[in-house]
Amino acid sequence: MTEKLNEKLITLTSIFVFAIVASNVTASKLVNLGRFVVPIAVLCYPVTFAITDIVSEVYGKKIARRIVWAGFFVSILLALYSRIVVVYPPADFFEGNEAFVKVFSSTPRIVLASMVAYVASQTHDVWAFHVWKKLTKGRHLWVRNNLSTLVSQFIDTCLFITIAFLNVVPGEILVRMIFSQYIVKFIIAIIDTPFVYLGVKLVSGRWIVAETN
Template identity: 70%
Template structure:
């Protein structure tokens, strides 16, 4: 039991780190093949893999607690980032403009990010356990992919719509949703072996059956 608790702390740390890093680096756009996306799409999917591992080993309630831990961590990041951005810089500090570009996020972007996070992560936990009941605790690959792929779509759609609706043409908005989701979909499919490995390393079993 002690080892399981230690591993849960480690998983929560990975989750919070991936979430925080994603929030900080999201402002940089990169090309992945033909898709123009925030570089955070390479990091943020880790959070869905972690919640699936926690859901499988520790159960729905614990996974939801990890999600809310991430939520409060994000709030703390937002609050302190705004304090740091608004606080007058020292006269010898010449990098304030660059600092503001990274940490001076608009309230609309912040709202979009937090709303997308809560809805998508909560759905991921719910959907994972919905499919776990349907499959009788088998087919982890199916539960992982079905829950994560839909959750990633919710995250992408909510964030892009709330953050940019009315500021860019509708066709551009659709392209942004498609590009981000396409990349997230590929990463979601790739992460399945790592979810299996994570469950094995944490619990000692490849799949944790209902009630076990």
């Protein structure tokens, strides 16, 4: 691997880790996207799937898996440090501790849901991307990008919502939450296809062409 490719891989990994951390920190804020109410993290987290697809295409499955596990390790560190932030006593004159507690407090169930959904969906995304790459004989990047991501996002949404909120909210609400989040993620996954092509071009220096041959 050339030095330039190494530098670009570091950049992609940095963006991936940023998206993971930002998603974890902002997941508690709910926003309206059209008719749907979703965590604002839904705008950031899909970036991770685009990154793993770019890395899978250029660097291969082994490197993509390493990035996934690096993201998992960072998530654990964030959860542990967030706990320190919450329980460590503030200075006597500091008046903003309630805000920190509100932002960084997560129940063990939410943390578990996030971790399980992350590992399952990201691992599937890397695996499925390469299955489709083999089936399409290296052509049709848009096929492997979309099919791997759309299924992975569905796995992520179902696991997280179910583990986090089963028996907490009524079943009808649970289904609506899954549906709302997945529709938004579905749209974002479709929109990100040109950016995956662009990312592959910027990293590898080549366009994925002749895909209809």
